[in-house]
Structure formats: C-alpha cells, structure tokens
Amino acid sequence: MKKTPVFLESLVTNMLRLRAICPFSWRVFQFRPISCEPLIIQMNKCTDEEQMFGFIERNKAILSEKQVGCAFDMLWKLQKQKTSLLKNAEYVRDHPQFLTLHNLATNKFKLMNDDTLVNVLYVTQQFDIKLLSEFSSCLADQHLYFSPLMGKIADIVHRNLETTQDLSSLSVLMVNISSLISRHFQQQLVNKTELLFDTIDSSEVNVAKSIAKFLRNVRYRYQPLLERCNNVFLSNVDHLDLDSISKILSVYKFLQFNSFEFIIMAKKKLTEMIPLCNHPASFVKLFVALGPIAGPEEKKQLKSTMLLMSEDLTGEQALAVLGAMGDMESRNSCLIKRVTSVLHKHLDGYKPLELLKITQELTFLHFQRKEFFAKLRELLLSYLKNSFIPTEVSVLVRAISLLPSPHLDEVGISRIEAVLPQCDLNNLSSFATSVLRWIQHDHMYLDNMTAKQLKLLQKLDHYGRQRLQHSNSLDLLRKELKSLKGNTFPESLLEEMIATLQHFMDDINYINVGEIASFISSTDYLSTLLLDRIASVAVQQIEKIHPFTIPAIIRPFSVLNYDPPQRDEFLGTCVQHLNSYLGILDPFILVFLGFSLATLEYFPEDLLKAIFNIKFLARLDSQLESIGGMDGTQQQIFKMLAEVLGGINCVKASVLTPYYHKVDFECILDKRKKPLPYGSHNIALGQLPEMPWESNIEIVGSRLPPGAERIALEFLDSKALCRNIPHMKGKSAMKKRHLEILGYRVIQISQFEWNSMALSTKDARMDYLRECIFGEVKSCL
Numbered sequence: 001m002k003k004t005p006v007f008l009e010s011l012v013t014n015m016l017r018l019r020a021i022c023p024f025s026w027r028v029f030q031f032r033p034i035s036c037e038p039l040i041i042q043m044n045k046c047t048d049e050e051q052m053f054g055f056i057e058r059n060k061a062i063l064s065e066k067q068v069g070c071a072f073d074m075l076w077k078l079q080k081q082k083t084s085l086l087k088n089a090e091y092v093r094d095h096p097q098f099l100t101l102h103n104l105a106t107n108k109f110k111l112m113n114d115d116t117l118v119n120v121l122y123v124t125q126q127f128d129i130k131l132l133s134e135f136s137s138c139l140a141d142q143h144l145y146f147s148p149l150m151g152k153i154a155d156i157v158h159r160n161l162e163t164t165q166d167l168s169s170l171s172v173l174m175v176n177i178s179s180l181i182s183r184h185f186q187q188q189l190v191n192k193t194e195l196l197f198d199t200i201d202s203s204e205v206n207v208a209k210s211i212a213k214f215l216r217n218v219r220y221r222y223q224p225l226l227e228r229c230n231n232v233f234l235s236n237v238d239h240l241d242l243d244s245i246s247k248i249l250s251v252y253k254f255l256q257f258n259s260f261e262f263i264i265m266a267k268k269k270l271t272e273m274i275p276l277c278n279h280p281a282s283f284v285k286l287f288v289a290l291g292p293i294a295g296p297e298e299k300k301q302l303k304s305t306m307l308l309m310s311e312d313l314t315g316e317q318a319l320a321v322l323g324a325m326g327d328m329e330s331r332n333s334c335l336i337k338r339v340t341s342v343l344h345k346h347l348d349g350y351k352p353l354e355l356l357k358i359t360q361e362l363t364f365l366h367f368q369r370k371e372f373f374a375k376l377r378e379l380l381l382s383y384l385k386n387s388f389i390p391t392e393v394s395v396l397v398r399a400i401s402l403l404p405s406p407h408l409d410e411v412g413i414s415r416i417e418a419v420l421p422q423c424d425l426n427n428l429s430s431f432a433t434s435v436l437r438w439i440q441h442d443h444m445y446l447d448n449m450t451a452k453q454l455k456l457l458q459k460l461d462h463y464g465r466q467r468l469q470h471s472n473s474l475d476l477l478r479k480e481l482k483s484l485k486g487n488t489f490p491e492s493l494l495e496e497m498i499a500t501l502q503h504f505m506d507d508i509n510y511i512n513v514g515e516i517a518s519f520i521s522s523t524d525y526l527s528t529l530l531l532d533r534i535a536s537v538a539v540q541q542i543e544k545i546h547p548f549t550i551p552a553i554i555r556p557f558s559v560l561n562y563d564p565p566q567r568d569e570f571l572g573t574c575v576q577h578l579n580s581y582l583g584i585l586d587p588f589i590l591v592f593l594g595f596s597l598a599t600l601e602y603f604p605e606d607l608l609k610a611i612f613n614i615k616f617l618a619r620l621d622s623q624l625e626s627i628g629g630m631d632g633t634q635q636q637i638f639k640m641l642a643e644v645l646g647g648i649n650c651v652k653a654s655v656l657t658p659y660y661h662k663v664d665f666e667c668i669l670d671k672r673k674k675p676l677p678y679g680s681h682n683i684a685l686g687q688l689p690e691m692p693w694e695s696n697i698e699i700v701g702s703r704l705p706p707g708a709e710r711i712a713l714e715f716l717d718s719k720a721l722c723r724n725i726p727h728m729k730g731k732s733a734m735k736k737r738h739l740e741i742l743g744y745r746v747i748q749i750s751q752f753e754w755n756s757m758a759l760s761t762k763d764a765r766m767d768y769l770r771e772c773i774f775g776e777v778k779s780c781l
Contacts, residue, residue: 039067043074052078053097060100068104069116075101117149132156133169136176145179154180161188167196171210178217183475186218187511190225197228208232209244212251219482221255223548227584230259237265242273242282246289258586267293274301280309284317292327303332310338315346319354326361336367344372352383352392356399363402370404377403384412390419394427401434408438413452420463425480425497428464432457432490464493474504478512481519489523494723498527505533510541514549521556524729526722531556535564539573547581550574551593558596560722561730571597575604582610590616599730601737637715640762641665644769650675655712657742661735663712671707673774711773712744717751726750747772 039059046052052074056063063071075092092098136153144150154177157170164170174189181189193211200207208229215222233240233248240248245266252259270290277283287302294302306321313321318339325335343358350358359376377400384396393415400408416431423431439453471477477500489497501516508516508530517534520527538545538553545553554574557564564570575597582590594611597603610616642648645667655663668676704710720732728736728748736746749772759765 039063040070043067043070046074046078049075049078049092049095053095056097056101056104060104063104065116068101069120071101072120129160129164129166129169129173133172133176136173140176145176150177151180153177154185158185158188161192164192165196165199167193167200168204168207170196171207171214174214175210175217178214181218183479186220189214190220190222193225197225202232202235203239205232205236205240205244209247212248216251216254219255221257223257224546226255226257227548230257230262234259234261234265237262237269240266240269242270242277242285242289245270246285249289249293258588260587263293270294271298274298274305280312280314280317283309284313284320288320288324291324291330294328299328299330303330303335307335307338310335310342313339313342315342315349318342318346319350319358322361323357326364331365336365340367340369340372344375347375347379352380352387352395352399355380355383356395359399359402368404373404377405381412384415387415388419390423390427393419394423394430397434398430401437410452413456416456417459420459423463423467425464425467426484428460428467428493429484429489432460432464432493433488435460461490461492464490465496468493468496468500471500471504474501474507474512477501477504478515481515484519485522491723494523494525498523498525498530498724502527502529505530508533508537510537510544513537513541513545514552517553517556521552521559524560524719524721524723526560526562526725526727528562531560531562532564535566535570539566539570542573542577545577547578548585550578551589551596554593554596554600558599558730561599561728561733563600567600571600571602572604575602575607579606582606587616596730599734638665640766640769641667641713644766644773645675647677649677652678657739659738659742661738661742663739663744664715665713667711667713667773668704669709669711669773670705676705676708710744712739712746713772714746714748715751715754716748721750721752726752 039062043052043055046055052071056071059067075098079092132153136150139145139147139150139153153173157164157173157177170189170192174193178186211225212229215225248262249266251257252262267290270286271294273286274290277286283305287306291299291302310318310321321339322343325332325339340362347355355376359380362372380396380400380403384393384400387393387396397408397412397416400412420428420431435453435457439450501520513534516530520530520534534553534556554571556562578585578593585593590607590611594607597607638648638651638653641651645651650667652666653664655666657663668678670676714732714736716728716732720729721727722729732748736748739746753759754765759768
C-alpha cells in the first residue's frame with residue numbers, strides 16, 4: 001500500500017494526457033477477448049475472498065478492464081457479508097492479490113470509462129479511504145475541482161460519511177470537494193468533523209490546516225471548529241514553517257477569526273525569520289504574513305529589504321506585496337513606485353479579480369500616475385466588452401468606478417443591462433454602488449449620461465426586488481447574505497430585504513440566528529419584529545446555540561439601541577450561557593461583548609470580573625485610535641461657534657475626555673450663561689488635543705467656577721442613526737450618557753438638521769447654534 005500514491009499519480013496524469021490528445025480513440029479501438037462472460041460467471045461463483053484471490057492469480061494475464069471492475073465489485077459484495085467488517089477489510093487490504101488487482105487497474109485504466117474508474121475507487125476506499133483522498137488530491141492538482149470525477153467522489157463521500165472514521169483522509173476530501181457540496185452536506189461534514197476531532201493527536205497540524213481551509217472554501221466562520229484548530233496550531237507553533245503560518249493567517253483574515261495568542265506567537269516566529277529569507281519568493285511570503293502584524297521597527301526593516309528586492313519580483317509577487325502594503329496602511333512612495341512599475345509590466349497578464357484588487361489598493365494608498373491608470377482603464381474596458389459572466393462583469397464595473405475617471409460609456413452600460421437577469425443580490429448591490437459613484441463623480445457627462453445612469457439604477461432596483469420577492473427559502477437567501485454588506489446595500493432595496501426576512505421569520509432558528517443577527521447589525525435598519533424574533537429564539541433554543549455565537553446575537557440590539565420586550569431574560573440567558581467560556585474567549589471579542597452590553601446598560605458581574613483583572617489586561621493588545629485633524633466642515637462649524645461665543649479662545653475642538661471619548665466641540669458658560677475663555681489652554685486647528693483634566697479628578701464640575709457648566713456639541717453623521725427612522729444607535733446613545741456622567745450638558749445635532757433647507761444660510765445656522773447653547777434646548781435632534 002505504500003505505492004498507492006504512485007498508482008494514483010500515474011492513473012490521473014496519464015488519463016488526462018491521453019484524453020486530451022485522443023479523447024475517443026481508446027474506446028473505438030479496444031482489443032478484448034472474444035467472450036468475457038465465462039470469467040465473470042466464474043467470479044460470481046466465488047463464495048469467499050480466498051477463492052476470489054485465487055481466481056485473480058490464475059487469470060491476471062487475461063483479465064479485461066471490465067473484468068477488473070467486476071473483481072472489485074465482487075470483493076465488496078463478499079466484504080458486506082462479513083460480521084466483522086473492520087477485521088476483514090484489513091485482511092483484504094493487506095493481501096498480495098489485492099495489490100495485484102491494483103496493478104491490473106493501473107495497466108487497464110486507459111480503457112476504463114469514468115463510471116468503471118470511479119467504481120474501482122469506490123470499492124477500494126471501502127478498504128482504505130486514504131486511497132480516495134489521494135485520488136481527489138491528484139484531481140485537485142490538475143485543477144479539476146468541477147469535473148464529473150470529482151462529483152462522483154463527492155457522492156462516494158456522502159454515501160459513506162456515517163461509517164467514515166479517518167479524519168485525516170476525510171479532511172483532505174472535504175477540501176477537494178468543497179466547490180461541489182450543498183449547504184446540507186456542508187453541515188453534515190462539519191458535524192462529522194466535530195465528532196472525529198478528538199480522535200486525532202494534538203500534533204496533527206495538517207489535519208487542522210485542512211479543516212480550516214475547508215471552512216474558508218465554503219465561507220463558513222464556524223467558531224467552535226476554528227477554536228479547536230487554533231488550539232492545535234498553538235500547541236505546535238514551534239514546528240510551523242513560514243508556509244504554514246502564512247496560510248493559517250490568510251484563513252483567519254478571510255474568515256475574520258481573531259486569535260490574539262496565535263498572532264503574538266506567529267509574530268515572534270516570523271520576526272526571527274527576517275534575516276533568513278534572502279530570496280524574493282520566501283521574503284514576499286514573509287512580508288505578506290508579518291507586515292500587517294509587525295511593530296514599527298520590523299515594518300521598517302521589511303520595507304527597506306523589499307525595496308532592494310523589488311526589481312526581481314514577478315507579477316504575482318508584486319500583487320501580493322501591494323495587498324500587504326494596503327493591510328499595513330503603508331504609503332511608502334519609493335516602494336509603491338517600484339511595485340507599480342512591476343505591476344505595469346505585467347498588467348496584461350492579470351485576471352479581472354486581480355485588476356480589481358490592484359485598483360482598490362492603489363486607490364487606498366493614494367497612488368497617482370495617469371499613465372498607469374490609463375492603461376488599467378483600457379484593459380478593464382476591453383475585458384468588460386468580452387465578458388458575459390455576471391460576477392466578472394460586476395468585478396470589472398466596480399474596478400472602473402474606482403478609477404480617477406470612473407465614466408462608463410454606452411457599451412459598458414449595455415453590458416451591465418445584458419447580465420442583470422442572471423445577477424444575484426451581491427452583483428446587484430455592487431452595480432448599484434458603482435453607478436452611484438459614477439453619478440457622484442461624473443461631471444463631464446451630466447446631461448445625457450446621468451439620465452442613462454439613473455435609468456440603470458431603476459433597472460437594478462427592479463431586478464433586486466424581483467429576486468427578493470421570488471425568494472422561497474431562508475437557506476438560499478442566507479447564502480447570498482453571507483458576502484453581502486448591509487451598510488452598502490442600496491437604500492431602495494433594503495426595505496424589501498427586511499420585508500423578505502420578516503416573511504421567513506419563523507424559519508429563524510438556532511442554526512441561522514447568528515448569521516441573521518450579524519447581517520442586521522450591518523444594515524443600520526431597525527426592525528423590531530426581526531429583533532424580537534432573534535431574542536425569542538435565543539431564549540427558547542439557548543441550549544442548542546454555541547456560546548461563541550452569543551456576541552453576534554447581542555450585537556444588533558447594541559448597534560440599533562433596542563430593548564426587546566423580554567430584555568432582562570434575553571440578556572441574562574445569553575450571558576449565563578457564555579459565562580463558563582469567558583476565560584477562553586478571544587480578548588477582542590470579550591471587550592466588544594462588554595462594549596455591546598454597556599450600550600444596553602447591562603453590566604453582568606462575571607463579565608466585569610473577567611475583563612477587569614490583571615491577567616486579562618496583560619493579554620489584551622488594544623491600542624487607542626489616533627485622533628486626526630478636522631475636515632472642512634468641522635473648521636466651518638468651529639468658526640461659527642467662535643463667532644457665537646465671542647472668539648476662538650472660547651471654544652475647543654476635538655476634545656479628548658477622561659475615558660477617551662472625543663467631543664467634537666466644547667465650551668464653558670458661567671452662571672449668567674456667558675462664555676468663559678480657555679486662554680492658553682486652547683489648541684490650534686488639527687492638532688491632537690491635550691487631556692483637558694487630570695485623570696484623577698472624579699467630578700468634572702469641581703474644576704469649574706460655581707454655577708458654570710461645560711457643554712459638549714456633537715455633530716452626528718448618518719452612521720449615528722438608523723437608516724429607516726431617526727432613532728439614535730447604541731454607540732452614540734451610550735456616549736451621551738457617559739458625557740453627562742462626566743458633567744457635560746450634551747447638545748447633539750444631526751447632519752440632516754444641519755443640512756436642511758431651514759438651515760441653508762449662515763445666519764440661520766448661527767441662530768440655531770445660539771438657541772442650542774444659550775436656550776433651554778438640550779438636544780437638537
């Protein structure tokens with residue numbers, strides 16, 4: 001059995017080579033015995049394996065490919081008659097004539113049709129599933145993920161899943177058939193993996209890698225399995241090489257799985273590899289893996305070394321480096337120039353998805369070079385004119401919309417219209433975002449082209465509504481929701497989407513409640529019906545819900561600032577279910593959970609103890625976000641406030657309070673409601689503000705003259721409110737409560753009010769600010 005992989009490699013490689021050259025000839029010119037029936041009849045008379053093996057030994061020189069297939073079938077029929085299947089399987093697998101039968105299959109495979117070939121594999125895997133996994137890997141090496149043969153292998157795995165006990169082989173099969181399986185089969189494989197996970201040794205890194213890769217392939221962020229795989233990686237981190245660490249970090253990034261401990265260990269190990277990687281291929285892999293998690297010194301070292309190697313990069317390597325620079329938010333002009341020169345040289349060889357990635361990263365890195373973008377635009381348009389696949393068209397259109405000149409001609413618009421009937425919600429959402437971007441930036445074709453773009457938006461809206469209204473299954477809808485971002489979903493379709501989810505509300509259960517809750521969190525749309533259903537499912541089916549799903553279930557209530565009718569029971573049940581896992585929960589997830597509960601004014605004792613202890617805080621690697629300068633609108637408001645209050649020394653901008661809340665603007669009024677100047681404590685526009693008070697002052701008012709009050713003016717953008725109603729979201733509501741505890745009088749002004757017709761002039765805005773600050777108005781929402 002040691003030679004099995006060679007048998008398979010030869011089988012697949014030669015079969016594919018031969019079929020590519022002469023797909024029909026081997027079945028037209030088949031030289032067989034005049035009659036093969038007598039031999040098959042003899043096989044059917046065998047009553048045990050010994051007789052079959054004796055038959056094979058006597059007739060091995062004259063057996064045809066059909067008779068070889070029948071011999072495998074007969075062995076399996078005899079095997080199924082045994083009471084001790086496992087013991088007999090080992091006997092058959094180790095018998096010399098079983099290897100003879102393998103060798104006969106190797107010699108006859110050129111004459112076998114696909115059904116016979118797969119049938120041989122099916123029977124063989126009954127005795128050793130490893131053989132089937134190795135064969136599937138041979139197909140995968142040939143990129144035949146969607147071939148009929150791989151489909152038959154998937155069927156074999158499905159039929160034998162219940163009796164399969166070898167997780168090592170199963171995990172390989174799961175990866176190779178992942179493109180062909182249904183959602184139901186996917187869940188069966190996940191359940192089987194969980195059952196078998198304890199049967200593998202803690203050193204089985206390859207099995208854990210295969211499982212993680214499978215979850216990535218099917219886009220399933222299943223926390224329980226990821227945690228178990230992560231534990232295997234942590235136990236063997238000293239034995240992981242650059243390739244393994246790189247692949248693991250890639251899977252974690254794709255699935256948005258956070259492992260503080262693994263990142264720390266990976267960072268240390270990768271940093272030690274910097275002086276050892278002196279070849280472009282290995283150093284690029286190191287740059288991509290380490291760059292986004294490296295410290296300032298390591299990043300500097302990585303970038304300086306990459307500059308020296310940049311001229312030797314291939315097109316694929318340059319693209320990987322560019323992606324890493326985006327993750328690192330590195331705008332090193334010299335390195336960007338070197339990398340883009342390599343990209344420019346290989347631009348014709350990139351596929352549409354790679355061109356989109358190039359466009360996204362260069363836009364993010366503020367790259368500006370007309371010649372490069374001109375060639376990129378020309379290439380994208382040429383791809384678009386010849387593309388008929390909806391997903392590819394949406395990728396190309398999205399890339400074009402990100403260019404400095406995002407205009408699309410009539411040919412491009414007609415290409416979009418041609419694929420609309422076949423588009424899913426992701427494609428339609430992407431198209432809508434691109435068209436809106438054109439309308440916003442396309443100033444050269446305002447008349448005729450804008451009308452066509454608006455007409456295209458109407459068609460997108462029509463097909464989106466049609467797709468939603470024809471949805472007949474929550475499971476099918478969930479598949480599209482997985483990669484759909486609620487905050488970028490077109491406004492016109494969002495209400496229809498929520499209505500569709502409400503239609504399937506009774507189908508929300510412990511299996512899908514986490515996914516539905518996550519999607520709702522991203523929409524900023526408050527649907528009390530859906531949130532009440534989620535709360536009800538959590539309370540009634542809590543024992544079936546995995547504890548790691550709890551943060552996702554709580555999040556929409558926090559984001560949308562909503563308390564369900566059974567609020568205390570819902571939150572209490574969720575927290576109680578998670579309590580015993582607080583010690584192993586990732587620090588970031590635990591902090592975000594605490595934040596979510598704080599916005600809901602719910603403070604469970606066990607959670608507070610888990611967060612506020614030295615051990616946990618030592619693990620937590622969080623950093624405060626840096627506070628940047630003011631934009632144009634903020635400066636305009638600052639000047640108005642200065643006029644209203646009597647000078648720039650009477651107003652502070654971008655104030656950082658104790659507990660690190662940032663206040664847009666702050667002023668102080670004395671007991672007669674006259675502004676008090678800050679004097680030398682004021683700050684210049686755009687500078688990082690200093691802490692206004694000592695951190696050990698408990699009562700803010702103690703620093704003020706008697707009767708004076710400190711005022712915080714907050715300007716709320718659209719993200720602070722729900723999309724469907726003017727209801728403040730949880731983060732802004734909590735911030736207001738905290739500022740009031742600190743002694744502020746909080747004035748919150750929404751951008752809708754500020755940009756309304758009533759406040760369209762400077763004088764109207766000045767009067768409005770005076771009323772908010774000096775009048776009795778406490779909130780101008």
